[in-house]
Amino acid sequence: MSSITTRDVPRGFSASEYMTCLTGIVWREGLRFLHQRERFVSALVRPLVWLFIFAAGFRQVLGISIIPPYETYILYEVFIAPGLMAMIQLFNGMQSSLSMVYDREMGNMRTLLVSPLPRGFLLFCKLLAGTAVSLLQVYAFLIIAWFWDITPPPIGYLTVLPALILSGLMLGSLGMLISSGIKQLENFAGVMNFVIFPMFFASSALYPLWRVQEGSPYLYYVCQANPFTHAVELIRFALYGQINWISLAVVGVCTIVFMIAAIYAYDPSRGLARREPAGGEG
């Protein structure tokens, strides 16, 4: 039985094989997205409800002073637009994680993971694909928002792109990390309550942090420590052609940490390995 010989000089994979794999995964994610029109619509309706209804009611309550990157007084709608863009990505990242749990239950994740390419690379492709889908959603939102008088400088639409890619990767890796720990689909409601809502509300998405500080210094620190706050600020500044260096650093570091942790969690010899297959084995 000791027939496992020493043939283990890896042939490796060529750059074009990696590229084929990456485009294939992004292409499939795009196709799936096109087939799930409800998902696109709900991804758009959610921020638009906030913009059209919540912001309209709330702007009488909350005055916004002039804070960077804004140079004039702005409407409340303008203030929350970057937060809503980040919210789209937050939901998309968590929804991708939902689809990974679903994939795992349906077995599609198995198809991905038996690919001979390195597993870390496969998961990275999956993250990029999810981020690409979130970009489509965010830009669709920006187009509609433009008609609602949210008109950042034209160059902002371009400079916000790298910020969106980075924040999309961060929120996607966070979702992936969470998905590795979720056994079943029903637990997604828990993710909503314990991840999405706290991250969204304890951030600078809906109100400037100095306002929070006036209300509760402790909450202010929580908001400061929330990576989502920095995703929002990174997007906010980038939308006006500026860079918020602190936010960039926080989002960059968080992306790397979450991604490594997620890839680690999906390593066969750890994370998943200790678990018995759902629904017993056959």
Place this chain on the structure above:
Amino acid sequence: MTNPAPIAEPQQMPRLEAAAVPALSIDAVSHSYGPRRALVNVCFNVQPASFTALLGLNGAGKSTLFSLITRLFGIQSGRIGIFGHDISRAPGEALRLLGVVFQPRTLDLDLSLTQNLLYHAALHGISRREAAARSTELLARIGLTERAGSKVRDLSGGQMRRLEIARALLHRPRLLLLDEPTVGLDVKARAEIISHVRQLVTEQGIGVLWATHLFDEIMSGDDLVVLHQGKVLAQGPMSRVISEAGAQDVNTAFMRLTGAQAMPGGGA
């Protein structure tokens, strides 16, 4: 005895080197879920161009073994090799040579047949053009050319299985694993799938590991591995396993083997 040699005869091999290295070698593999031992010191080989049936009841450990071979789980102890490539040390090389049909359906129901095949090809780094050519060829072989553009959702259970087998062959593996592939299919679809896979063995020299609990899927020339409560109770050519169990057919042999295991002192 119709098949005396425990290892397939070299003259049946299209490649000479194939006889030396087993398509799949499972070497002293054990696996536990917490205190529960799912596999206990499992050892067996699958030869190239052979049909090896992995026979076991539900819960015998077949799916755990498949999850280990496909690297869904890490190996806790023992070694698994695919054509000599250790799956822990050289997973890429090993997985390249492996095709798998999982027990649950793993197709994208909303995508077309061709799209499913192209996605799988991309996961193996096969260029778009080459993938399209191979997909056309494989769809023709499983008789689904006209359905190429339909959504997988609209296929019957048997057609989906055939598509999954075609997909598993897309990257031209030399070892094919199938985990109870005929579960839930009607008699005709079952027969088609079995004969298709047997053709792959004889015509293309693919080594097949076929997990099943259905005795009528096994034929006299097959190799048999009897897995029960995580342990290999018997292995070898079917006729030998039967005669060593002192039985007349697989069914009786299996009952005797597993019945003996259930005697006092034999529990896992």
